[in-house]
Amino acid sequence: xxxxxxxxxxSDVGRVRAGNExxxxxxxxxxxxAVADGMGGHQAGEVASATAVATLLERVQHGExxxxxxxxxxxxxxxxxxxxxxxxxxxxTLTAGxxxxxxxxxxxxxxxxxxxxxxxELRQLTTDHSVVAELIAAGELTxxxxxxxxxxxxxxxxxxxxxxxxxxxxxxxxxxxxxxLLCSDGLTTMVRDDAIAEILAAERDRERAADALVDAANAxxxxxxxxxxxxxxxxxxxxxxxxxxxxxxxxxxxxxSTAAATDDGAPTVTDDGDPDGALEALRDAVDAExxxxxxxxxxRRKRS
Ligand code: CA
Numbered sequence: 001x002x003x004x005x006x007x008x009x010x011s012d013v014g015r016v017r018a019g020n021e022x023x024x025x026x027x028x029x030x031x032x033x034a035v036a037d038g039m040g041g042h043q044a045g046e047v048a049s050a051t052a053v054a055t056l057l058e059r060v061q062h063g064e065x066x067x068x069x070x071x072x073x074x075x076x077x078x079x080x081x082x083x084x085x086x087x088x089x090x091x092x093t094l095t096a097g098x099x100x101x102x103x104x105x106x107x108x109x110x111x112x113x114x115x116x117x118x119x120x121e122l123r124q125l126t127t128d129h130s131v132v133a134e135l136i137a138a139g140e141l142t143x144x145x146x147x148x149x150x151x152x153x154x155x156x157x158x159x160x161x162x163x164x165x166x167x168x169x170x171x172x173x174x175x176x177x178x179x180x181l182l183c184s185d186g187l188t189t190m191v192r193d194d195a196i197a198e199i200l201a202a203e204r205d206r207e208r209a210a211d212a213l214v215d216a217a218n219a220x221x222x223x224x225x226x227x228x229x230x231x232x233x234x235x236x237x238x239x240x241x242x243x244x245x246x247x248x249x250x251x252x253x254x255x256x257s258t259a260a261a262t263d264d265g266a267p268t269v270t271d272d273g274d275p276d277g278a279l280e281a282l283r284d285a286v287d288a289e290x291x292x293x294x295x296x297x298x299x300r301r302k303r304s
Pocket of ligand 1: 186
């Protein structure tokens with residue numbers, strides 16, 4: 001007895017930012033999903049988030065549990081930051097879920113979030129490591145006040161900053177019919193939980209649900225990059241669907257997803273520059289690692 005995931009994902013630059021520092025991961029059948037939200041100027045944030053998900057994937061595929069895999073991702077970002085002056089100070093959130101039987105093991109650092117829609121009710125599974133979340137917990141700020149507080153994007157924990165990082169780990173039982181959402185704060189600072197719940201409950205097509213979430217964030221101002229992974233939980237024996245979320249190779253999903261995310265529908269992949277090629281090399285390395293088996297891929301995408 002077990003479950004598996006059917007996944008739709010989007011990452012959008014939003015309406016204000018010049019580049020997209022978010023990264024996402026959908027891999028291994030897929031039983032591993034993750035969202036990372038990088039920070040740091042001059043593309044450092046993009047390197048941080050991409051490094052984090054790449055390291056997570058590599059370690060999980062070598063059999064490591066999710067918390068030690070996230071610690072390894074921390075080490076990788078720290079090392080890169082120390083080795084390259086232009087990357088100094090970069091960091092990233094990382095929220096990852098791994099299916100094991102009928103359980104989902106979640107590892108989490110930062111203010112990206114995991115939610116579970118179960119029986120029509122949306123529950124936030126992760127706790128934000130943020131200034132406003134701490135103030136709310138201390139009774140010094142209400143949820144309403146937090147939505148407009150100028151400190152709302154300040155996080156208290158991230159990968160890449162210190163030699164070790166405390167990783168929150170939790171396990172939730174999944175049932176067929178559940179829907180999992182991983183997202184960056186570009187969604188949750190723009191769209192309230194009740195609106196997110198409404199979209200997830202109303203739009204049963206997960207590809208359209210993912211589009212609707214990104215559209216809602218952009219309609220609210222799109223102040224930040226917005227990344228969503230919408231995963232429907234199905235019985236492990238349910239047939240694989242013949243849709244674009246289970247492509248044969250990495251290149252196909254990039255084209256398909258970018259077409260879905262691009263205003264004019266043109267299937268183009270854009271890149272707003274990677275002067276020293278480090279990001280491209282990293283992406284190639286990860287693509288090479290994950291593109292061989294069917295239904296397994298790693299994806300990072302930017303719009304400019
Ligand atoms: Ca963000």
